[in-house]
Amino acid sequence: MTPDPLLRSLRDPASMATLTAVDWTGMMQRARPRALLGKLARGAAEAGVTGLLPAAVQRQFASVDRLCAYNDEHLKAEAFLTLHALREVDTPVLFLKGAAYALLDLKVARGRVSSDVDILVPRDRLPAVESALGGAGWLGVKLDAYDQRYYREWMHELPPLQHQYRATVMDVHHTILPLSGRIRPDAQALVRDAVPVEVTGRAAFVLQPADMVIHAALHLFQDGDLAERLRELVDLHELVGEFAATDTAFWDTLAGRSRLHQAGRPLYYAFHFARRLLGTPVPDRFLGGLSPRPGRVALAVMDTLVPAAIVPSLPDRVPPGAALARWLLFIRSHWLRMPPPLLARHLAIKAWDALRRRLG
Amino acid sequence: MDFQVLSRRLADGVQLAVPPFVVRVTTSLRGLQQSFHNLYGEFDLLDDGEAPDFVIRVSGTGGPHRFFRRQAMAFIDTPPPYTPLPERMAPIMFEQALNWCVATRTFTHLILHAAVVAKNGRAVIVPGQSGQGKSTLCAALVARGWRHISDEFALMDPASLAITAHPRPISLKNRSIAVVAAWAPDMAQSPAYEGTPKGTIGYVRPSRAAVEAAPEPVVPVAVVFPRFDPAQGPAFDPMGKAAAFIALTACSVNYREFGQAGFDAIGRLVDGNPVLSATYPDTQSAVALLEQVVG
Numbered sequence: 160m161t162p163d164p165l166l167r168s169l170r171d172p173a174s175m176a177t178l179t180a181v182d183w184t185g186m187m188q189r190a191r192p193r194a195l196l197g198k199l200a201r202g203a204a205e206a207g208v209t210g211l212l213p214a215a216v217q218r219q220f221a222s223v224d225r226l227c228a229y230n231d232e233h234l235k236a237e238a239f240l241t242l243h244a245l246r247e248v249d250t251p252v253l254f255l256k257g258a259a260y261a262l263l264d265l266k267v268a269r270g271r272v273s274s275d276v277d278i279l280v281p282r283d284r285l286p287a288v289e290s291a292l293g294g295a296g297w298l299g300v301k302l303d304a305y306d307q308r309y310y311r312e313w314m315h316e317l318p319p320l321q322h323q324y325r326a327t328v329m330d331v332h333h334t335i336l337p338l339s340g341r342i343r344p345d346a347q348a349l350v351r352d353a354v355p356v357e358v359t360g361r362a363a364f365v366l367q368p369a370d371m372v373i374h375a376a377l378h379l380f381q382d383g384d385l386a387e388r389l390r391e392l393v394d395l396h397e398l399v400g401e402f403a404a405t406d407t408a409f410w411d412t413l414a415g416r417s418r419l420h421q422a423g424r425p426l427y428y429a430f431h432f433a434r435r436l437l438g439t440p441v442p443d444r445f446l447g448g449l450s451p452r453p454g455r456v457a458l459a460v461m462d463t464l465v466p467a468a469i470v471p472s473l474p475d476r477v478p479p480g481a482a483l484a485r486w487l488l489f490i491r492s493h494w495l496r497m498p499p500p501l502l503a504r505h506l507a508i509k510a511w512d513a514l515r516r517r518l519g
Numbered sequence: 520m521d522f523q524v525l526s527r528r529l530a531d532g533v534q535l536a537v538p539p540f541v542v543r544v545t546t547s548l549r550g551l552q553q554s555f556h557n558l559y560g561e562f563d564l565l566d567d568g569e570a571p572d573f574v575i576r577v578s579g580t581g582g583p584h585r586f587f588r589r590q591a592m593a594f595i596d597t598p599p600p601y602t603p604l605p606e607r608m609a610p611i612m613f614e615q616a617l618n619w620c621v622a623t624r625t626f627t628h629l630i631l632h633a634a635v636v637a638k639n640g641r642a643v644i645v646p647g648q649s650g651q652g653k654s655t656l657c658a659a660l661v662a663r664g665w666r667h668i669s670d671e672f673a674l675m676d677p678a679s680l681a682i683t684a685h686p687r688p689i690s691l692k693n694r695s696i697a698v699v700a701a702w703a704p705d706m707a708q709s710p711a712y713e714g715t716p717k718g719t720i721g722y723v724r725p726s727r728a729a730v731e732a733a734p735e736p737v738v739p740v741a742v743v744f745p746r747f748d749p750a751q752g753p754a755f756d757p758m759g760k761a762a763a764f765i766a767l768t769a770c771s772v773n774y775r776e777f778g779q780a781g782f783d784a785i786g787r788l789v790d791g792n793p794v795l796s797a798t799y800p801d802t803q804s805a806v807a808l809l810e811q812v813v814g
Contacts, residue, residue, distance in 0.1 A: 180534075180567060180568050181567070183570035187570075187574075189596075191596055191597070192596050192597045213569065213570035214541075214570075215541045215569070218540070218572055218627055219572055221627045222625055222627050224626075225626035229626075229775070229777075229778060232778060474594070
């Protein structure tokens with residue numbers, strides 16, 4: 160059993176009944192900024208231990224439950240409004256991440272406090288989609304010319320949109336990894352094999368379960384810096400828990416889709432660390448069959464860095480080891496995101512911008 | 520409590536009961552410790568076995584500018600949306616941080632940005648943005664024996680409409696500091712902090728009675744929107760139900776998150792109680808108007 164109360168509470172929610180006030184003080188400060196409070200609250204409720212917790216914790220859990228319930232309704236309403244805005248555009252609309260989890264009422268949606276909307280459309284429909292969303296009030300956040308180009312040429316999504324009145328943030332994707340990166344998921348297959356979902360009488364889609372898991376794993380281990388992003392690993396843990404329980408062929412399908420999307424390495428990391436940190440039941444056969452897989456040295460390095468980086472720290476007491484691990488993984492994320500010449504150019508431009516801002 | 524003891528405990532971090540919450544406060548700033556000794560003197564310190572709702576640490580900001588301008592900042596677990604203040608204003612920094620925690624993290628109650636006072640168990644909600652006189656009126660009524668429920672947030676149960684008391688130092692701004700001092704010379708006030716972003720700010724120390732009564736919720740019998748106007752009144756204008764509904768939803772900080780339950784709660788509050796707009800030229804007539812409201 161792990162001695163970190165946060166990891167232990169996520170793995171074994173019933174153990175929250177034994178935590179001391181000092182444990183709670185630290186754990187709530189680490190969990191809340193990283194959107195884990197809702198997960199803890201839900202875990203305690205499902206384990207039937209909420210009533211045994213300190214009064215302050217019960218109050219904060221009740222508050223975060225209300226917030227999560229609101230976000231769930233909010234995401235469903237925003238999904239409807241998105242489809243309404245796109246009603247004249249001839250395109251399939253796929254909802255990703257939180258919106259998809261909410262629309263499917265997946266277990267992972269409960270206790271999630273995120274309220275951003277993510278959609279995916281085929282790349283050739285982007286201009287029509289962007290213009291229709293703009294007409295409905297979703298406007299691009301102000302970016303300079305370089306950042307605009309960065310998104311439109313090299314990224315997997317448009318620059319973020321924000322609704323002018325409701326302030327909801329929306330990311331419009333056309334694939335699930337930056338175009339400049341080394342792994343190219345099959346964007347056409349994502350759309351072709353999507354699953355229909357009804358949103359208050361309107362037709363939309365979500366990724367098929369295996370693609371949903373691959374997206375979450377890529378986001379965390381191929382496109383992300385991993386810093387304090389334990390919440391996303393918990394999402395993965397809950398997604399596969401539910402999918403594997405309802406579909407006996409799930410792991411085989413996932414293995415197949417991972418070859419299609421070239422996602423072997425990031426999937427390996429995702430499940431290696433989900434198993435190690437959260438106790439996710441992953442079949443050895445599945446992990447052993449993934450290809451390509453990280454080499455022995457890479458895995459040893461990641462084994463040192465990831466647990467230190469991904470588990471949230473106390474805000475004013477970041478251990479030097481965690482800070483170093485986060486810095487190294489930040490560099491890794493950029494390395495994976497762009498080939499070296501492009502990366503050098505990107506960093507030079509960003510450094511020049513920062514210098515200019517400092518000099519006023 | 521002895522100041523030396525309080526000072527030591529604050530430096531290490533101490534759990535303070537600020538009903539209905541437990542707040543863990545850590546500060547080594549002498550000025551803030553002294554202000555705590557004064558303004559929170561009637562509140563209970565809890566032992567470390569009590570888990571806190573909110574954790575707030577107030578300290579100097581460090582950096583090279585501390586040598587010519589000492590600043591204080593309240594740190595919580597996320598970067599807060601406010602900027603440091605000069606160190607002598609650390610008590611304001613703390614109140615601001617706690618207000619922010621309460622307003623953005625509490626969804627057990629529908630929160631109205633309002634003062635609440637009660638007489639004989641009959642509570643009046645006095646909503647209003649800062650500067651409209653709700654805190655002044657709250658202090659003036661408390662000085663005349665009304666129960667101090669809250670000067671900033673009405674924490675309302677959306678089902679029963681009962682209000683949970685959240686007594687805190689009553690924040691007075693600019694002219695109202697002298698108005699309250701003249702109206703109630705015996706009421707303990709903090710030193711006035713001049714030159715804050717909102718002008719001069721002073722606080723009224725909550726009484727032991729207010730703190731002890733806090734666990735007991737109250738039921739609202741009226742809503743009064745205050746308006747100070749030296750040239751008019753005193754007068755009451757009953758507000759139309761639709762206007763009252765809209766005004767109350769606008770002054771709720773978490774109405775959106777309650778959805779249907781929030782809509783129903785404000786609807787019942789407006790249907791079941793008079794909602795009045797009160798105009799008054801001075802404290803005397805304002806207090807008389809409110810006495811009339813609770814009968």
